[in-house]
Each structure stands twice: as C-alpha cells, then as structure tokens.
Amino acid sequence: MSTPTTTPAPTATLLDSRSDPRTPRTQWTPLMITAGAIEETFRALEDGDPDVRGRREALIVHPQAPAGVRGLAPATQVALGVLLPGEQTVTTRDNTTGLGMCLAGEGVLAVGERTMRLTQQDVWTKPTMSLETIRNEGTAPYHYIRYSNAALLESISAFYEDYGGRAAADAEPAPTSGARAKDLAPAIPLGEDGSQLLPYEHLIDPDYVEDLPLHFPWSAVGQHLSGVLGLTTGYTGRPLYVLYNPATGRLNGTTPSFFATITAVGGRFDGGTHRHMSSAINYHFAGRGYSIVEGERFDWGPGDLMLSAPGWAAHAHRIGEEGARILTVQDHPLHTSTGSLVWQEDIENGEILALGAQAGFETNLATFGSR
Known part of the structure; x- marks a missing residue:
C-alpha cells in the first residue's frame, strides 16, 4: 500500500487592521x-x-x-x-x-x-x-x-x-417516514432576545419555498403596460413593472439573485440621478435615449446592451421623444437577502438607506393617480 503524501499548506497573509481597516472597493466602469x-x-x-x-x-x-x-x-x-x-x-x-x-x-x-x-x-x-x-x-x-x-x-x-x-433525476425516490428531520430535534431557546440553538437536523432539512420555472410572455406583459406609459417627467419613481416570482417573497425578485423589470415609456422621460449598490444591466429593445453615469454620457438605441449602473455609480436615464422599452436586470434581491442593498434616491440631498433592512423611500405616485 502506498503512503499518502501531504502537501504543505500555503502560508496565510496576516494584515494588521490598524494600518488597513477596510478593503478598498473598486467600482467597475460602465x-x-x-x-x-x-x-x-x-x-x-x-x-x-x-x-x-x-x-x-x-x-x-x-x-x-x-x-x-x-x-x-x-x-x-x-x-x-x-x-x-x-x-x-x-x-x-x-x-x-x-x-x-x-x-x-x-x-x-x-x-x-x-x-x-x-x-x-x-x-x-x-x-x-x-x-x-x-x-x-x-x-x-x-x-x-x-x-x-x-x-x-x-x-x-x-x-x-x-x-x-433525466434518467437519474426521474429515478424512484427513496421511501421516507413522512416526518421531517428538523421536527425530531426542536430548537432550544436561549433568551428573550430570540437567540436559539439549532440541532444539525435543521441544517440539513431547512424550510424551503418551491421555485418553479416561470414564463412571462410578451403577449401578456404588453397588455398591462398602460399602467406605466402615462407616467411622465416629474414622477419620482420609475415607469416600470417587475417580472415578479412569488417564490422570492419580500426580495421582490424574478429569481433569488435578480429582478428583471420592463420599463415602458410613451414619450420623453427624465429620471433623477440616484445610486445603489446593486449593479444594473439594461437591454434596450425599443426606443432611444441616453444615460449619464458618473458624469459620462452614453447614447443608446434598439438592440444595445449596457452595464448602465455599476454598483454605487451615480446615474440617470433620459428617454427620447419616441419612448422606449427596456429590460433591466439587477442583483437587487441578492443584496436585499444579505442586508447590503445600500440605496440613495436623491444623489444631492437624499438619505442613504439599506433597503429591506430599513423602511424604504416614497414616491409621488398619488399626484399621477394610481396605476
């Protein structure tokens, strides 16, 4: 029998936090x-x-x-x-x-x-x-x-x-007793603040929400865009709908990591300058306009794809006279789930909030009537 060989462990780098307390964040370019x-x-x-x-x-x-x-x-x-x-x-x-x-x-x-x-x-x-x-x-x-x-x-x-x-996935599942592993080992409360001890059975049998594959047909989505087409410059929100997956719950996502939104503008719309830690990628499938990202202008038209909002980059979007249709994908739910979704709606004077961990922002939708 051969003798197992051992590989020397790599040497770890130790950093003194007094001289380098935080890792610098590199902002990606648009x-x-x-x-x-x-x-x-x-x-x-x-x-x-x-x-x-x-x-x-x-x-x-x-x-x-x-x-x-x-x-x-x-x-x-x-x-x-x-x-x-x-x-x-x-x-x-x-x-x-x-x-x-x-x-x-x-x-x-x-x-x-x-x-x-x-x-x-x-x-x-x-x-x-x-x-x-x-x-x-x-x-x-x-x-x-x-x-x-x-x-x-x-x-x-x-x-x-x-x-x-499919053969392996469609194999007959192993018989079960009907009881869940976590039910056999209750949590142990430690104090009035909610702290608990969880046995191992909870780690291997967590509560889950079934995430089904979803289809958002344009033939159906397009019928409901009138609710945002009437929103004009002066509205402090965005003229869009989220393609929502109920399995994501409070994360308001299309998947656990991303939301996808459809922006629909009938004519010119100037959005306010804002920033958020989530990254936004826009696919412009109709209309024209431009985006200002960290002071730089990017003109776009039908079929253009753009990383339009790298995390925490100040940005704003201007829609042209003909309107626009835009698919936006952001890793917003991922950040919400980790408590890292820092957001600033008003880049000049607005407060900075962690959405999902704090109460969020309001819009002036009432001025424009309900959707």
Missing part, C-alpha cells in the same frame, strides 16, 4: 455592447460549432472581471446564445438561478417538468438544479440572451454543473 456587436456575435455563433453541451453561446465578460470570473457585472454572467433550426442542447443542470429573453426566432425550453414555447421578448426563469434542454423546432435561428448568478458562484469557487440527464 460598458456598452452595441446592437451591431451583438448581431456580429450571433453571426459568428451561427457559423461556428456547438460546444460539448450542444450550445452556441458567447459570454460577455467585463475587462475588470477577475481571472476565472466570467461576468459582465461582479455577480452577473450574461450570455448570448443561438440554436439553428433542428438543433437541441444536451440536458444539463447546475446550481445557478437565472432568466433569459428571446431576441429572435422561436425556442422550446424544457426546465424541470415544464416546457415553454418562447417567442420574441418573452422572458423565462430557470431555478437552481433544474434539468434544462433547449431546442429549435422552427425554420429560423433562435437567438436569446440569458443572465445567471454564475459569475458570483465562480468568484467563490462554488459553481456546479453535471450532465446526468
């Missing part, structure tokens, strides 16, 4: 990916070969992303994908949560037990560890953009993926 660059990427993907998962995808990686972290924002990975007519991906699953939007063509997405037929501007969600297969049953290429928390998981070395397929 980044614009034009509609032309996106179309060129789609053409290159169509001309190339699928990867080992049967996918034709390209990741959009910010130049400030650390080595091994493939994100457009620190916690957000963004991919452009194509499936040619008749193609189907390999069935996979991973521990990311995410969402996507159909940009062109039609796709059929099987996530867990649900199958969705997606057309242009439809949005869908993918829960963690759900088996996923995409196919193109149409006659034109299927184009999509997808967002996931893979960048965050890569940054903490926690990304997991396998190719087990």
Whole structure:
C-alpha cells in the first residue's frame, strides 16, 4: 500500500487592521455592447460549432472581471446564445438561478417538468438544479440572451454543473417516514432576545419555498403596460413593472439573485440621478435615449446592451421623444437577502438607506393617480 503524501499548506497573509481597516472597493466602469456587436456575435455563433453541451453561446465578460470570473457585472454572467433550426442542447443542470429573453426566432425550453414555447421578448426563469434542454423546432435561428448568478458562484469557487440527464433525476425516490428531520430535534431557546440553538437536523432539512420555472410572455406583459406609459417627467419613481416570482417573497425578485423589470415609456422621460449598490444591466429593445453615469454620457438605441449602473455609480436615464422599452436586470434581491442593498434616491440631498433592512423611500405616485 502506498503512503499518502501531504502537501504543505500555503502560508496565510496576516494584515494588521490598524494600518488597513477596510478593503478598498473598486467600482467597475460602465460598458456598452452595441446592437451591431451583438448581431456580429450571433453571426459568428451561427457559423461556428456547438460546444460539448450542444450550445452556441458567447459570454460577455467585463475587462475588470477577475481571472476565472466570467461576468459582465461582479455577480452577473450574461450570455448570448443561438440554436439553428433542428438543433437541441444536451440536458444539463447546475446550481445557478437565472432568466433569459428571446431576441429572435422561436425556442422550446424544457426546465424541470415544464416546457415553454418562447417567442420574441418573452422572458423565462430557470431555478437552481433544474434539468434544462433547449431546442429549435422552427425554420429560423433562435437567438436569446440569458443572465445567471454564475459569475458570483465562480468568484467563490462554488459553481456546479453535471450532465446526468433525466434518467437519474426521474429515478424512484427513496421511501421516507413522512416526518421531517428538523421536527425530531426542536430548537432550544436561549433568551428573550430570540437567540436559539439549532440541532444539525435543521441544517440539513431547512424550510424551503418551491421555485418553479416561470414564463412571462410578451403577449401578456404588453397588455398591462398602460399602467406605466402615462407616467411622465416629474414622477419620482420609475415607469416600470417587475417580472415578479412569488417564490422570492419580500426580495421582490424574478429569481433569488435578480429582478428583471420592463420599463415602458410613451414619450420623453427624465429620471433623477440616484445610486445603489446593486449593479444594473439594461437591454434596450425599443426606443432611444441616453444615460449619464458618473458624469459620462452614453447614447443608446434598439438592440444595445449596457452595464448602465455599476454598483454605487451615480446615474440617470433620459428617454427620447419616441419612448422606449427596456429590460433591466439587477442583483437587487441578492443584496436585499444579505442586508447590503445600500440605496440613495436623491444623489444631492437624499438619505442613504439599506433597503429591506430599513423602511424604504416614497414616491409621488398619488399626484399621477394610481396605476
């Protein structure tokens, strides 16, 4: 029998907090990916070969992303994908949560037990560890953009993926007694402040909320946009709706990590300058306007994708005369869940709050009537 070898442990670096009490925060720069660059990427993907998962995808990686972290924002990975007519991906699953939007063509997405037929501007969600297969049953290429928390998981070395397929997942579950492990070991109160001791059974059998794959068809979403189209400059909020997933509860998310919103403006709208610790990525699928980020102007039009609000960057958006339709994805729920969603609505004189841990801001919606 061979003798196991030991590898010397790396030497840790010790920092004296008296000389360096806080780690400096590096703010990522705004980044614009034009509609032309996106179309060129789609053409290159169509001309190339699928990867080992049967996918034709390209990741959009910010130049400030650390080595091994493939994100457009620190916690957000963004991919452009194509499936040619008749193609189907390999069935996979991973521990990311995410969402996507159909940009062109039609796709059929099987996530867990649900199958969705997606057309242009439809949005869908993918829960963690759900088996996923995409196919193109149409006659034109299927184009999509997808967002996931893979960048965050890569940054903490926690990304997991396998190719087990449906056979393993559909195997007959092991018989159970019907009792939950946590019920066999009650919590032990320690004091009047709510502190408790939890036995191990609580760690391996936590309460959970079922997160189902969701489909937000544009044909239905578009019918309800009149509630925000009438909001004009002077409204202190934003003319948008959240694509809400009830499984996220108070996080007000589309997934546990992200919200996706649809901004709909009928004409010119000037939003106030504000900032928040969550990063915002805008896909402009109709209309024109510009954004001011840390004093720099970025003009955008249909098909442009932009990291428009790196965390804590002061920014404002101006919508042109023709109005606009914008899909915005922010890692807002992730920050809410960790108590780190620091937000300032009025960059000049407004207070700074931790949303979800403190009471939030008010708007003047009453002046404009209810939605």
